[in-house]
Amino acid sequence: MSGALGVVALLALLALGVPIGVAMGLVGLVGMTLLLGPEPALIKSSVVFFETLTRFELGVLPLFLLMAHLCFAAGASRDFFSAAASMVGHRRGGMALATIAGCAGFGAVSGSSLATAATMGQIGLPEMRRRGYSTAFAAGSVAAGGTLGSLTPPSGALIVFGIIAEQSIGRLFTAAIVPVITQALLYMLAIVVLCRIRPGIAPPSQRVSWRERGAAIVRVLDLAALVALVLVGIAVGWFTPTEAASIGATLALVLCALRKRLTWDSFCEALALTLKTSGMLYVVIIGALIFAAFMSFTGLAEQIASLVHGMNSGPVTTIVIIALLLLLLGSVLDGLALMLLTAPILLPITTALGISPIWFGIFFVRTMEIGFVHPPVGINLYVMHSIAPDIPIGRVFKGVLPFLAADFLHLALLIAVPGMALALPRWLE
Amino acid sequence: MDPVSSPQRQPRGLLFYAGSAGLLCMMLVEAAAVIGRHVGIPVMGALEIVQAAIVPAACAGMLIATLRGAHAAVHMLTARLPATARRWTGRAGALLAGLFFAALCSGAAWLGVEYWNTYEQSEVLHISFRPLRVLVALTAAALAAAFIKAAFRPGKSA
Numbered sequence: 352m353s354g355a356l357g358v359v360a361l362l363a364l365l366a367l368g369v370p371i372g373v374a375m376g377l378v379g380l381v382g383m384t385l386l387l388g389p390e391p392a393l394i395k396s397s398v399v400f401f402e403t404l405t406r407f408e409l410g411v412l413p414l415f416l417l418m419a420h421l422c423f424a425a426g427a428s429r430d431f432f433s434a435a436a437s438m439v440g441h442r443r444g445g446m447a448l449a450t451i452a453g454c455a456g457f458g459a460v461s462g463s464s465l466a467t468a469a470t471m472g473q474i475g476l477p478e479m480r481r482r483g484y485s486t487a488f489a490a491g492s493v494a495a496g497g498t499l500g501s502l503t504p505p506s507g508a509l510i511v512f513g514i515i516a517e518q519s520i521g522r523l524f525t526a527a528i529v530p531v532i533t534q535a536l537l538y539m540l541a542i543v544v545l546c547r548i549r550p551g552i553a554p555p556s557q558r559v560s561w562r563e564r565g566a567a568i569v570r571v572l573d574l575a576a577l578v579a580l581v582l583v584g585i586a587v588g589w590f591t592p593t594e595a596a597s598i599g600a601t602l603a604l605v606l607c608a609l610r611k612r613l614t615w616d617s618f619c620e621a622l623a624l625t626l627k628t629s630g631m632l633y634v635v636i637i638g639a640l641i642f643a644a645f646m647s648f649t650g651l652a653e654q655i656a657s658l659v660h661g662m663n664s665g666p667v668t669t670i671v672i673i674a675l676l677l678l679l680l681g682s683v684l685d686g687l688a689l690m691l692l693t694a695p696i697l698l699p700i701t702t703a704l705g706i707s708p709i710w711f712g713i714f715f716v717r718t719m720e721i722g723f724v725h726p727p728v729g730i731n732l733y734v735m736h737s738i739a740p741d742i743p744i745g746r747v748f749k750g751v752l753p754f755l756a757a758d759f760l761h762l763a764l765l766i767a768v769p770g771m772a773l774a775l776p777r778w779l780e
Numbered sequence: 781m782d783p784v785s786s787p788q789r790q791p792r793g794l795l796f797y798a799g800s801a802g803l804l805c806m807m808l809v810e811a812a813a814v815i816g817r818h819v820g821i822p823v824m825g826a827l828e829i830v831q832a833a834i835v836p837a838a839c840a841g842m843l844i845a846t847l848r849g850a851h852a853a854v855h856m857l858t859a860r861l862p863a864t865a866r867r868w869t870g871r872a873g874a875l876l877a878g879l880f881f882a883a884l885c886s887g888a889a890w891l892g893v894e895y896w897n898t899y900e901q902s903e904v905l906h907i908s909f910r911p912l913r914v915l916v917a918l919t920a921a922a923l924a925a926a927f928i929k930a931a932f933r934p935g936k937s938a
Binding site for chain 1: 792795796799800803804806807808809810811813814818827830831832834835837838839840841842843844845846848850851852853854855856857858866869870872873876877879880883884886887888890891909912913916920
């Protein structure tokens with residue numbers, strides 16, 4: 352009962368616009384005060400506060416953010432897009448394919464859906480419009496492609512999930528690789544099918560010479576090598592995620608200098624943005640951990656788990672129900688709030704059913720991603736609308752529908768074939 | 781996480797320099813430790829230095845995010861409210877945040893006092909936890925003050 356009241360109170364605070372971390376921490380603190388008394392509640396919350404700020408593993412967050420900002424300063428977004436555009440841009444729907452590939456590449460350095468959609472939208476959207484693409488199709492492909500940023504390692508969402516769920520961030524990153532590749536391939540398939548059905552939405556354009564293609568590919572080799580080093584290093588155990596993040600940030604700084612893009616201003620800007628974002632995330636994580644402590648005292652997760660167990664519904668049915676719940680909540684809550692609110696409750700339920708927490712993390716972020724492009728919140732769609740205000744939001748929604756269908760197909764595949772996420776980490780071990 | 785690109789130049793001050801120092805210290809020490817391990821020259825206690833360097837970076841980051849009003853929040857409902865109601869919900873939210881951090885400040889100070897004479901320190905480099913505890917308590921106090929100030933700032937929502 353107290354757990355359910357806590358969730359209701361949290362939703363009310365979130366609806367009133369209270370910062371997510373503060374709302375979670377406050378509900379956790381007040382809830383523990385009511386359950387355990389003021390002294391244990393205050394001590395528990397303060398211990399969480401201090402331990403979170405001194406936690407070595409959390410260093411991964413600001414360091415990967417710094418790597419992202421430095422890669423951005425080095426021109427990663429434009430170079431990834433240019434390389435993909437030079438290879439396939441001349442084909443029917445080729446610029447949309449290039450946008451998806453660019454999003455996957457840039458997602459690997461940004462680790463964020465919003466950042467990927469906003470950045471690639473500023474590059475890919477005008478280019479597609481210039482070449483006569485349908486505005487709905489162009490905006491839809493960038494908005495959908497942006498979601499790749501959430502799952503592509505080193506993903507911020509996976510880092511936060513790993514911390515909240517106390518799972519290996521390295522294993523989560525490795526487990527995300529195949530789902531990200533299949534997700535990108537399904538988006539590309541959606542583009543090819545759409546262009547076959549309605550060729551007018553994405554006309555072909557002039558082919559660039561092999562010399563220009565070669566030059567565009569060479570320009571991204573250093574960035575691709577950096578991403579590959581970080582991911583392979585974590586996957587094969589050369590370094591821990593925190594070490595990989597520090598190596599990634601250091602090399603990104605070197606790349607920035609080698610590309611002659613490192614100025615005092617760009618360096619300070621990268622640091623300032625990293626501090627601001629990581630500060631925001633620290634408040635969220637502290638609040639979420641206090642809320643999770645409260646939830647563990649209420650026994651809400653165990654009660655729901657026994658309810659689910661009593662229904663004899665089996666893991667697949669439970670996961671489908673959870674997916675529907677997350678999609679429903681994802682249409683009114685943003686991704687971070689959704690994860691922090693539900694992960695502490697849902698994780699014990701799925702663990703009790705014998706579902707791997709690593710698989711659940713991938714499934715969770717994948718489901719959360721869909722919330723970025725489905726109405727009424729669909730934050731990526733509004734990002735597209737803000738980049739190109741002359742494209743009505745209704746057309747952006749319409750444009751994303753085929754990609755949404757690909758998303759649901761991909762989610763169904765992930766549920767039906769858990770090995771998509773689990774095979775690679777198991778094989779590497 | 782945030783959009784990577786920001787059209788506005790971020791302001792720089794003491795918090796920026798303190799946080800950046802912590803961030804760069806983490807980055808360089810950890811990178812040196814990895815390289816050292818692979819070439820056979822281990823950097824002893826790198827983990828402990830990183831652990832200590834995170835604190836100023838995280839504390840400065842939280843304060844910068846608060847002073848810039850950059851905390852993540854759900855605006856779906858409040859964005860549809862009239863301006864006055866939006867201002868008042870903003871004030872109420874800031875006040876609640878102030879009270880939350882004031883509570884954490886008192887808890888952090890309490891724990892700091894409890895542990896003061898236990899001489900908490902790291903194992904290899906013997907880095908004392910005392911300054912870290914002081915910094916954490918001061919940060920909570922500064923966060924509480926910043927939120928409460930925002931709640932009572934005339935004519936502005938928090």
